[in-house]
Amino acid sequence: MGVSALAPPPALVETAHAFRALFDADVVWLAVRESRARSAVIRYAEGARDRHGLGVRVTPGIGVGGTVLLSSRPWSGRTSAEEGLSPSERALLLAERIEAALVLPLLSGAGTTGLEALVYVGSRQSRIFQDGAIEQGLRLGVRLARRVRNAQRLNEATRRWSLVAHHGVDRGIQMPHHIDDVAHAIAADARRLLRSGTAIVFLVDRLSRALHSVAVDGVDPPAIRRGQVLPPGFGAAGRAIDTRMPFVTTDYAASPVRISDMFADAMKTWTPVAALSVPLLFETEAIGAITLARASDRPYSDDDIQQAEIIATEATPLLMRARAEAESRQRQHGAAEMSRLAEMLTKTRDVSVVCERLVHSVIPLVDGWDCTVWANPDHLIIASSRGAPVVRQELPGRFSSLVRKVAFEAVTFWTPDLTNDPRLPHWSEGHRSHETVQDRAVLAVPLPSEAGVIATLAVTGMTGRVFSEADIELAQGLADLAALAMANARAYHDVQLSKAAVLRHEKLVLAGRLAAGLAHELRNPLQNAVGFIAEMREAAAAPEALTSGFEEFPSLLKHAHSELRRAANIVDRLLDYVRERKPAFESVDVPQVVAEAVALVSSAAATSGKRLTVWPVDVPLRVQADAVMLKQVVLNILSNALDALEGPGSIDITARLEPDVASPGRVIVTVQDTGRGIPPENLPNVFDLFYTTKEVGKGVGLGLAICQAMVEQQGGTITITSPGAGQGTTVTFELPAER
Known part of the structure; x- marks a missing residue:
């Protein structure tokens, strides 16, 4: 052994x-x-x-x-x-x-x-x-x-690929650059290991199923370059992906592969080449292919095919992980940007301002170079200040056909090279004169409305750029927000809506955001309840139900009732947040309110070995506030602190007066726990509606949002700090001291 x-x-x-x-x-x-x-x-x-x-x-x-x-x-x-x-x-x-x-x-x-x-x-x-x-x-x-020797070199190559992938993650590289680095390392080593003139890594676009070359190493054959697009099933790569097997030929031009019209003429100038393409298989899915080529007098052997399959097996998980990690980071950043843009757009009544903010938001979000918004192929609404020619109609014909396709079909379309994509009409005129244009990759998404597409957003990248699923999702998300804002703006100006109508539109925007979060949180308990009820129905319909009894019904009813109560609680808490009950101001003794809130949770804390300490104060601390709302704020904060303690731990509650020369000062209440803490990158999101790090069923992300609303209604502020994960959290709120 x-x-x-x-x-x-x-x-x-x-x-x-x-x-x-x-x-x-x-x-x-x-x-x-x-x-x-x-x-x-x-x-x-x-x-x-x-x-x-x-x-x-x-x-x-x-x-x-x-x-x-x-x-x-x-x-x-x-x-x-x-x-x-x-x-x-x-x-x-x-x-x-x-x-x-x-x-x-x-x-x-x-x-x-x-x-x-x-x-x-x-x-x-x-x-x-x-x-x-x-x-x-x-x-x-x-x-x-x-x-x-080949096994050793492949082992060295896979270590290099892993280093490239991990280095990209550590540096926080954005999606296109991260995939490019990993794919190029794979292409370079595959070409060297199999002694080939050219190696190309293709990835399948999940939206269109087209193949996009993300890395080319070696001698570029005519009409083949990084960013090359192959329709589904075309080329050696398409053949390998369709069959889930290696494809090998001693003469590519004479092989039975499908060739697009764009390359038919170019292939006539090629010297005979042998080609080998192996699919990149992840479980049952083909995510791409590696294609290699060299002179036809050195055809690929069975050992070469086996070596290429091993390379593909090692490369696939690295490409998948690189794409997943980069897209995850991008989506996290994009969620915050979409929330910020949504807040800005709800206050905008000018179409040009909407488009300007859209353009400025989408470029950094998808790491684009230039961006424009078109009402139609002949009407430019706005463009960024970079002055790139592609999205300004300086490449005749092709860009117009792309915008028309998006506008008329209401579909997202992207290409890594506007001048070299067989899916678009072939315009030979002016093609060579624009070979020096560097940003020929284009992502175009529709701005939809009930009446149809009202505009098209086009963002460019360097030629050969592969736009990821995260790029497409985020660009479309921003376009959807902008489309809604544009519809509101046009309705406001064109129809001169009354104030009530304007408020209804604003509520629609807010309701859309709330509905998305609410639907996400309600789905789990409602699906669970439906599942329990379905089990009871199946049991009741069974022939043996009359003889075997209904022993499991009480348990199933209990579970269904619990899940429905959880859904109802989510709705109740959301209504508390939305209604914003006006506070009933009165003179409130802050230490007394804190003591009452602590008394409500002290028994549960003691049972689980968690220590609550309220530090005494030696001066009166009174504020003008709503006592019920203030107690609810303290209770929510204490509940979060107890949840953060994974096992025994401590919570310290302090209240103090911070004097001010020009005013009675401010009463500051601090709740500090020794729990799991909050990573720095998550701190900006803690007050966002429906944002939570708790497990499903233990929190819906409403508590802190409600606390913030209640404190601000009473003229105060609330903040959260944490040194980092595993280092505890400090929540501080302050209110104006009573005169």
Whole structure:
């Protein structure tokens, strides 16, 4: 059985197994030479009793292995009498009680430059390795050397890919650059490992199913470049994705692949090339393909195909993870930006201002270069100040057709290269004169309304840019908000709505935002209740229901009732927030209110081992406030603090007066817990409606929003601070002291 710190490449396992069988050995160690390194490192052992030898480095000139590295000639001898062993070799062999050893080079070419690995063959019995067997071992090494070398280089490549992916995450790189870096590293190594002239990484766009080349390494064939678009099923990549199998041909131009009209003429100028394309498979989904090409006099072999499949298997999860991590960060940032824009747009009554804010918001959100809003292909409403030609109609024909497609079909459309996309009408005139335009990638989304598309938002990126699902979602989300604001603005100016009508439109905007959050929070309890009721209906309809009784009905009814009560509670709390009951001001003793709130939760806190401490005050602390609302604020804060304590912990409550020369001062109440804390990036969102970090069923994100509304109604402020995750939280609210 092999011993390895991690799952070893199959080529190493098969090589070690072949040598162990050939020499009937007890143990075989495989020391692989790293790229551009003279030394070799033991990466795999078969028959060893432990992992002692893994990672041992064999240095040229040191030990018998080092001698073989320098001479490329085999060595054999008894370990007990051999003085040439290095300390690490001696320790390795003695640990396994090896009496006789043989060291063979694995040569893929002449001389030491072709030495790819060393094989240590060990026997626990004293024996002599015969010359004939050694010659067989050398021939076996020649056959397996290239496979071992390829396995080592692939292992090095995958480590590089992982470093690129993790480095991008650590630097917080935005989506297009993160995918570009990882894909280009994969393309460069795939081309080198398979000795090809060109390597292209394609990814499938989930919206259109078209293929987009995200990385090209090597010599660019005519009409093939980074950002190339292939319709579904076209090209070698499309063929590999459709069949979920490698596609190989000795002459690409003569192969049965589907070619778009745009490339038919270009292919006539190509020299014959052999091509190999392997799909990138994630479970049952094909997310893309890697296509390689080289001169047709060097067709791809079965070993090449197998190596390409291994590369694709290693590359797929890295590409998926890179895309998922980058999109997750982008969506988190986009949610805050959409909330900010929504707040601004609800106060805007001017169409040009709406469009201006839309343009300024979308460029940083999707990492775009330029942006415009078109009422139709001939009517530009607004553009950013960068002056890029693509979205200003300086590329005739194609941009007009793109805008018309979006406007008439009400669909989102994007292309990595406006001048080189077979899905758009072919306009040969002026094509070459605009090859120097760098931002030919375009994402266009409709601004929808009940009457149809009222405008088209177009944002550009560098040629070859792949717009992600997050880019499309965020751009469309901003466009939807802007469309609603534009509809409100036009209705206000065109129809001269009354004040009541204007308020209704504003409420529609707010209701839309609230409805989205409310629907999200109500869905779980309502689905659960429906599930429990469905179980009762099925049980009641069963023939044996009359004889077996309804033992489970009380439990199912209890669960259904609990979930419906939870849904009702969400609605009640939302109504409390929306209605904004006017406070009944009176003179309130703040320490008394705090004591009453603490008394309500102290029993539950003590039961779970959580300590509540109210620090005494030595001066009167009175404010003009609504006592009921003030107690509700303190209760909500205490409840959150108790929830934040995962096990025993403490909560300290203090109240103090902060004097002011020009006024009676302010009464400040602080609740500090030792709970799980809040990460810095989440602090700006804690007062947002429906924002919560609690588990489903334990919070809906209304408590702090209600607290903020109540405190502000009474002329106060409320803040939350936290040093970070696991370091506790401090909530502070202050109110004007009573005169």
